[in-house]
Amino acid sequence: MTDVAPGMLLLATPGLTDPNFVDSVVLLLNADDGGVLGVVLNRPSQVPVAEITEISSWGPTLTSPEVLFRGGPVSVEGAIAVALLRDEDDEPVGFRSVRGRLGIVDLDTPVALFEGSLVGMRIFAGYAGWDPDQLQGEIERGDWYVAAGATGDLFRDDPTELWRDVMRRQPGRLAWHSTRPVDPDLN
Template sequence: MTEPWGGVQAGMLLVATPALQDPNFADTVVLLLDVDDNGALGVVLNRPSGVPVAEVLAGWADAVAEPDVLFHGGPVSTEGALAVALLRSDDDVPVGFREVSGLLGIVDLDTPTELVDGSLSGLRIFAGYAGWGVDQLEGEIREGSWYVVPGEAADIFRDDPTGLIRDVLRRQPGELAWHSTRPADPDLN
């Protein structure tokens, strides 16, 4: 994994700002899974669907964190699925696991579940993903569409992702934390 631009790297979060114009990402928090010289790939953490994992990937239903539904990972390849997982320990890395950052990684959903059973402390499955060319994401960050902040495992596997933006911003240093209390429409303030 390289760090091609501005310190943005896998494992970090992109938090949508009010300046973001793309409706696909309004009010979202995106976990970056891959950042390299070709661009970036991530998944939206706070858009659960109403589709139970058991309906689509029955073998993985018992392995996912609550809520046990698919999450809308982004507008790219929405017919495909991507699994983000957290290892219990770096001493027990199962077949089919690819590290993203520390104990956080991606699990190949073609891996038999019995090969990962007991190795993971969290798993979430996303339908689709978000992707950017290197110049595209750099431009969106420069224009103020995204706050780039450190991520934590708890951000990915929380039971209720509705307050994720507020909680992520609240823990940031300085003025960025103030944005956690920003009204949805400042004109109504």
């Protein structure tokens, strides 16, 4: 699978050595002629959202752990909130659908407008972005595996095993990568 679309996942292959993406799982939020944008799901920081004045009011809305996640190396001073609606037909003001119930929350919207509307939410500092043909080139070079996303991927209490768990559910030989050692040369 090499076609990318919002809601899909990119999983870093063992050959991808860029420290921003080693063993990362990236949720794609946008993919069009202007480029591709996503957030890294498995990089929680130690910074509680409650300590960030501009977004602290969203703390009670967040899924545990209520920390800021490192979404990627681009625009790390900005924040992107990714959420899952309880009901796809009840989209509150300030929510932009990415795929089905998955979407992006405008953090300038009053928190009260989302009361009871969300199953979960995470806030990411920065994002990962690619020019229109750049990501396809990286996939063809073997830097990324492309996989379907699942609802549970976004809201895990402990995202450290996310890469292996997503790989484990892939079809055929791709699932074998879930058991690869960190350094195959030591095997």
